[in-house]
Amino acid sequence: MSVPHIDDIAIDRLLSLSSIYGAVNEALKDWGNGNAANTIRVRASAKGQMASAMAAVAPPYSGGKVYATKDGVFTFLNVLFDDQGNLLCTLDGDVLTRLRTPVLCQIAIEKFAPENANKGAIIGAGRQGRLHLEMLIDSVKTLKSIKIYDPRKEAAQALVDIAQSRGVTAEIAATPSDAIKGAQVVVTLTPATEPLFEADAVNEEALICAVGSTKYDKCELPPKLMARAVSVVCDDVEGSKIECGDLIRAEDEGFFRWEDAIEFKDVCADKVRTPRANNSIVVFETQGLALQDVAAAGVAWEKFKKEISS
Numbered sequence: 001m002s003v004p005h006i007d008d009i010a011i012d013r014l015l016s017l018s019s020i021y022g023a024v025n026e027a028l029k030d031w032g033n034g035n036a037a038n039t040i041r042v043r044a045s046a047k048g049q050m051a052s053a054m055a056a057v058a059p060p061y062s063g064g065k066v067y068a069t070k071d072g073v074f075t076f077l078n079v080l081f082d083d084q085g086n087l088l089c090t091l092d093g094d095v096l097t098r099l100r101t102p103v104l105c106q107i108a109i110e111k112f113a114p115e116n117a118n119k120g121a122i123i124g125a126g127r128q129g130r131l132h133l134e135m136l137i138d139s140v141k142t143l144k145s146i147k148i149y150d151p152r153k154e155a156a157q158a159l160v161d162i163a164q165s166r167g168v169t170a171e172i173a174a175t176p177s178d179a180i181k182g183a184q185v186v187v188t189l190t191p192a193t194e195p196l197f198e199a200d201a202v203n204e205e206a207l208i209c210a211v212g213s214t215k216y217d218k219c220e221l222p223p224k225l226m227a228r229a230v231s232v233v234c235d236d237v238e239g240s241k242i243e244c245g246d247l248i249r250a251e252d253e254g255f256f257r258w259e260d261a262i263e264f265k266d267v268c269a270d271k272v273r274t275p276r277a278n279n280s281i282v283v284f285e286t287q288g289l290a291l292q293d294v295a296a297a298g299v300a301w302e303k304f305k306k307e308i309s310s
């Protein structure tokens with residue numbers, strides 16, 4: 001019997017931010033309680049080619065993601081198994097990644113954003129931009145205005161247009177520092193290799209969700225910012241030590257200690273309490289987890305089965 005493959009077009013039709021939220025949230029709680037598992041990402045590279053892999057158990061599913069990266073282009077393949085180890089399906093990963101990443105930030109925003117946050121900022125208006133914007137508008141109910149920065153003005157303008165169509169005042173920022181001025185929720189979505197702004201440009205009460213620093217040599221946040229933060233929350237310390245360029249650099253420069261890092265799964269499982277960014281800065285660093293992929297792929301599989309059986 002051939003194994004079904006769920007492509008990006010189908011995933012786009014079947015899933016939304018809200019439809020995967022519950023599964024991702026539960027998977028994080030399960031992980032924090034020792035009932036789910038996640039590996040760190042491993043990468044192989046030679047002759048200008050790179051392949052990466054990561055796996056997770058998010059009951060009742062297990063699976064993972066393998067992908068190739070070439071010239072900044074990612075080609076993802078997800079695999080999903082049931083709780084007996086039977087192969088259920090394979091899935092494209094582009095749309096899945098676009099969806100599961102903002103959902104993780106949404107969960108962080110719900111836990112750490114200052115109450116009544118009304119100013120937001122997005123730096124980086126590429127593939128991850130649109131759904132992070134939609135997520136911000138949906139989840140920060142008090143949001144009134146947002147600034148967008150991207151060196152590609154047309155990409156920033158596209159997000160400004162979406163925000164305005166959703167009733168949020170939006171404008172293009174001239175620089176990343178201009179974008180974050182006064183912002184209480186900031187999302188960085190860039191492949192930057194140098195900090196996007198100075199540490200003292202960050203508002204005193206701000207949650208920074210840093211999404212782009214997915215390799216040791218990438219860096220979006222100024223190292224000094226970690227010393228200003230009341231909490232630095234990461235996906236997991238083991239993986240972050242290998243691939244979170246922001247934290248690796250901050251530790252190297254003496255502004256951060258790994259023993260102070262808080263793992264998000266422990267917050268999700270109510271094992272650790274962290275204050276909201278009401279009077280201080282909270283940094284949330286994510287490089288992406290197979291757990292998110294498997295949880296979201298499980299929802300896609302359930303919806304796909306329903307669709308073909310009706």
Ligand SMILES: NC(=O)c1ccc[n+]([C@@H]2O[C@H](COP(=O)([O-])OP(=O)(O)OC[C@H]3O[C@@H](n4cnc5c(N)ncnc54)[C@H](O)[C@@H]3O)[C@@H](O)[C@H]2O)c1
Nearest residue numbers: 101124125126127128189190191192211212214286287288
């Ligand atoms: N944490 C996760 O789970 C996760 C998931 C997907 C992507 N990512 C990472 O997030 C980043 C963005 O992903 P994407 O798919 O949107 O990438 P993309 O290439 O589609 O978009 C990146 C955007 O950043 C802009 N940019 C580049 N350099 C910049 C700089 N120095 N300052 C400001 N803007 C800059 C580009 O113009 C582009 O619009 C990448 O680094 C990617 O690896 C992380």
